[in-house]
Amino acid sequence: MKLTYSGVIDLLGDNDRVFALLGNPEFLIKSIPDVESSKRLDDRSFEAVIKLKLSIVSSSIRTLIQIREATKDSVVIHASGSGGGSSIALLISFQRNPKEIRWSADAEVSGLISGLGSSILNTFAKRKIEETIRSIQKAAAIV
């Protein structure tokens, strides 16, 4: 099942720093929620085991995450993984604007998770993406 999402996050002036960290694998991996373990593969990619708990799907998903583009105005990340009878592939683009970060994502899900329907999946995905950005924002405040 193909899904598309989009959103806008107002970072109240932290945009530049957050955006710079978003393209940094070290910070990105620390900011993704529910990561159980991770291994850096090269400058732009790493493997992570992510605990996914959403209704019937409650398992550890081995996920390959690649930063495909990281410029001062745009970051593109691809993630794909499978586990617990479900597979997920996600391509997410972040665009830096003066006052906010706009993001859009295309996902393809199959197996058990697809039976939950787009309404539930959209809400869940949106919340997790926003949690990731907020977590990077927190890290940016410390750096």
Place this chain on the structure above:
Amino acid sequence: MEQIFSQTVKEVQNLVGLSREEMKILEDVDSAASELLEYEYQYYLEHRYNEKIPEILSKYDLMGIPILTKYQGRGARPIVHALAMERLGQVGMGVVTFADVHQFLGSLTIQQWGNEEQKQRYLPKAAKGSIILAFALTEPEAGSDPSSMLSTYSAKDGRYYITGSKYLISNGSVADNMIVFARGIENSKEISAFILDTKSTGFKVEMKLLDKPGLFTSDTALLSMEEVEVSKEDLLGKEGKGLSVAYSALLNGRIGIGAGCVGVMDDCLKQVKERSINRVQHGKAIAKHQLIQKHIAKIASELEASRWLVYRAALQKEKYDKSPEDIDLRLETDRMSAIAKYTASNASFDVADRAMQIFGGFGYNLFSPVTRHFLDTRVARIYEGTDEIMELKIASTILGKEYEAYR
């Protein structure tokens, strides 16, 4: 706005026109519904009351949608309120039940029957979400026939004292105040309505009813009252006119339930479209199988038939609200709201069943989004007027009062 809802709002806008403020209410409802969805699903899976409903509805100023602005509500007319309930129905009947009881059966009844002092005391708090309302009519031995209720009240030293049980009361264990009905001890033919404070001595939540086959996110309780004191100021309407209060409240509530069921069908249609296009069997999407298309055609037809009946009932209610003394308008409103509720509740149950069928093995699973609707809509054929009472009511409005079978 959610896609189906946005289309619906446009159609209604073309038909009756919606003001900027009415559009704002619907945008707020859409935002609240989006925020509620994940919680509603999670609480459903955990089989517990969704306490986020009042919190999120209050956040978007949606606890008093039909209440006049002078009492701090949004002042929405029935068609706007029906649209709002439809959008909440897309999230689930648990949300609809909470909102219907709090707003239609609770605050709207106080707005309609209360004196000015009661309206000032309760409506702003209810509209802002600082109190939750319930409606306690049904008893273990009095369901479709409320006139056989056993709860009693006595009057002493300028106060009333209520004793009895109330059963299957939505919002029953979470309400701060509830409209309670009881029969006079001195004149047993007189049933009166009261606004009761649930913190009063003698009021007790006997049991939270958790073993329901659906509607897990809605609070349902068995209540007992032992000489619960109510002041004279909390008599709602005239003494002895309680059944008129109850029946008018149910008339309002039925449009809300019908609208919620339309929302359920919206969501079922969306879910089956998505599922049937993405699910491949026998080498092609099941959407290409004609027997699946038959289900989808039936779902879409039942949805549209119910939708416009609910809107028709809401528009009829708007007319009646402008001339509440007009008996003919009242009868027609009663008839239309019964037809709308009867049709939409049965259609939504059938639609959810067909949606489960399209989902196949995944549908026979509590996790499936359409199965939730299947379990939740069954009660809509029972509460706020069973199928059978709706049938009798509809038939008697056609045949005439002398043919009322339940008299």
